[in-house]
Amino acid sequence: MFDIIFKNARVLDGTAAPWFVADVAVKDGYIVKVGRIEGEAKQVIDAAGKYLSPGFIDTHSHSDTPLVENPTADSKIMQGVTLEVIGQCGTSAAPRNMGLREQDESEITKMAEDGPKWTDMASYMEVLESQGVSVNVAPLVGHGTVRRQVMGVEPRPATPEEAEQMKILVREAMEQGAFGMSTGLIYVPGRYSETSEVIELAKVVAEYGGVYFTHIRNESAHLLEALAEAIEIGNGAGLPVQVSHFKAMREPNWGKVPEAIAMIERAREDGLDITADQYPYIASSTGLGSPLPASAWTGGEGSERLRDPEERKKILEQLKARGYWDSIVIANLEHPDDQQYIGESVEAVGRIQGISSEEAALGLLERNRGVVQIVNFAMNEDNVRTIMKLPWVMVGSDGSALNVKTAKGKPHPRNYGTFVRILGRYVRDHKVLRLEEAVRKMTSLPAMRLGLQDRGILKEGMRADLVLFDADAVVDNATFTEPHQYASGIDYVVVNGVIVVEDGAHNGARPGAVLRRRD
Numbered sequence: 359m360f361d362i363i364f365k366n367a368r369v370l371d372g373t374a375a376p377w378f379v380a381d382v383a384v385k386d387g388y389i390v391k392v393g394r395i396e397g398e399a400k401q402v403i404d405a406a407g408k409y410l411s412p413g414f415i416d417t418h419s420h421s422d423t424p425l426v427e428n429p430t431a432d433s434k435i436m437q438g439v440t441l442e443v444i445g446q447c448g449t450s451a452a453p454r455n456m457g458l459r460e461q462d463e464s465e466i467t468k469m470a471e472d473g474p475k476w477t478d479m480a481s482y483m484e485v486l487e488s489q490g491v492s493v494n495v496a497p498l499v500g501h502g503t504v505r506r507q508v509m510g511v512e513p514r515p516a517t518p519e520e521a522e523q524m525k526i527l528v529r530e531a532m533e534q535g536a537f538g539m540s541t542g543l544i545y546v547p548g549r550y551s552e553t554s555e556v557i558e559l560a561k562v563v564a565e566y567g568g569v570y571f572t573h574i575r576n577e578s579a580h581l582l583e584a585l586a587e588a589i590e591i592g593n594g595a596g597l598p599v600q601v602s603h604f605k606a607m608r609e610p611n612w613g614k615v616p617e618a619i620a621m622i623e624r625a626r627e628d629g630l631d632i633t634a635d636q637y638p639y640i641a642s643s644t645g646l647g648s649p650l651p652a653s654a655w656t657g658g659e660g661s662e663r664l665r666d667p668e669e670r671k672k673i674l675e676q677l678k679a680r681g682y683w684d685s686i687v688i689a690n691l692e693h694p695d696d697q698q699y700i701g702e703s704v705e706a707v708g709r710i711q712g713i714s715s716e717e718a719a720l721g722l723l724e725r726n727r728g729v730v731q732i733v734n735f736a737m738n739e740d741n742v743r744t745i746m747k748l749p750w751v752m753v754g755s756d757g758s759a760l761n762v763k764t765a766k767g768k769p770h771p772r773n774y775g776t777f778v779r780i781l782g783r784y785v786r787d788h789k790v791l792r793l794e795e796a797v798r799k800m801t802s803l804p805a806m807r808l809g810l811q812d813r814g815i816l817k818e819g820m821r822a823d824l825v826l827f828d829a830d831a832v833v834d835n836a837t838f839t840e841p842h843q844y845a846s847g848i849d850y851v852v853v854n855g856v857i858v859v860e861d862g863a864h865n866g867a868r869p870g871a872v873l874r875r876r877d
């Protein structure tokens with residue numbers, strides 16, 4: 359007796375091989391048979407005319423704390439995602455509160471007082487496991503998080519002692535099963551680190567067979583230099599590199615994409631295992647204040663700082679350099695007086711308030727203690743398509759697992775739509791990719807990147823993470839103006855052999871596992 363049989367599915371095996379019609383049987387968490395299946399099953403699903411593929415792997419997810427608050431991972435599972443790679447862009451849920459240093463407010467510890475407690479990677483994993491989670495999770499340790507633990511947000515290179523302490527924390531996270539380390543070299547505090555600091559930490563990751571994921575130091579005017587640094591780190595530490603959300607920001611830099619691609623391909627020819635991920639939109643999303651000096655608006659000290667006219671002028675100058683205010687739209691903020699600005703560009707906020715865009719931006723940051731989420735329309739559609747077609751580029755949402763019932767503001771629609779948007783818009787409507795190739799980028803390619811031998815391909819003996827979808831019906835419903843809408847066209851999602859999405863609806867099951875490297 360099988361647990362599930364999918365009957366007459368068009369099987370996409372994840373390798374980019376042409377689809378074929380078969381039945382697929384699942385038992386005890388594994389795919390046990392692919393072919394003509396006569397036996398009985400607890401549940402038989404008529405899959406005729408639908409595509410059955412390995413579950414989608416979200417190579418770049420920020421669900422670290424969202425999964426603690428929303429373990430059903432609705433916005434992801436409804437896209438067919440069965441595994442999220444978290445701990446990205448230098449920020450991971452753990453380690454934290456290790457007693458090495460007082461945490462500052464902007465650290466992701468908002469839920470620490472009443473929410474579940476954890477300190478290191480192992481205890482974070484246990485929190486996820488004890489609550490249960492609907493998707494599988496593969497965590498990275500964030501370089502920025504480790505650096506905060508050791509030296510806060512101090513804008514300077516690490517001393518040798520601090521570097522040693524960071525190495526100990528990275529080693530501990532790797533021992534506890536992290537799949538690698540991520541950096542956010544554009545963010546505080548990652549931006550204060552020198553290349554050599556990252557190489558030294560990456561060497562620890564390399565000892566464990568981990569991967570270096572990086573939000574590179576610059577994605578606009580210095581894209582190529584930042585990419586050269588990522589390659590230097592990979593070669594210097596001797597480990598694989600994943601360039602996160604590969605793109606060129608702002609029109610003057612769009613022409614740099616061909617050279618950026620050539621650099622990565624040359625590095626590959628020279629023997630560096632370097633790959634990238636991408637989300638299929640021309641807008642990015644980040645914090646309005648993210649590249650600005652640390653803690654300018656958080657805590658007493660920060661407010662003091664802003665009261666000093668010289669400091670204020672300096673920050674306004676830095677904001678001015680950011681420019682392009684008409685393409686930067688407010689996605690989310692907390693202050694009640696500012697709710698009306700969600701969905702407006704920063705330029706529009708300035709116009710409404712009768713002040714300059716920079717002053718408007720600073721005001722928003724002050725009132726909201728630096729926490730202002732933005733969506734930034736700064737990419738080029740041709741570049742998005744060029745990058746999408748590269749065989750070494752996989753899919754990563756750069757988004758979090760949200761629930762329409764609790765989510766707020768107008769966050770980037772990638773949280774809800776990434777995977778289905780590729781299948782619908784880019785495969786079916788615009789024929790940018792073959793269906794088989796698109797699915798490879800969501801399955802076997804990221805599984806390979808993580809070193810997972812038992813997921814990412816649909817064949818006998820593999821773990822039963824599966825997605826059944828209707829290629830004619832897949833639509834990413836989330837838009838920039840109405841983001842809180844689940845994708846449609848995903849009929850069934852199976853995680854570790856258990857059905858989570860049934861007839862297009864989440865059934866609440868939480869069969870996900872927190873994976874350890876070499877699990």
Ligand SMILES: [Zn+2]
Nearest residue numbers: 447573602603
């Ligand atoms: Zn990033």
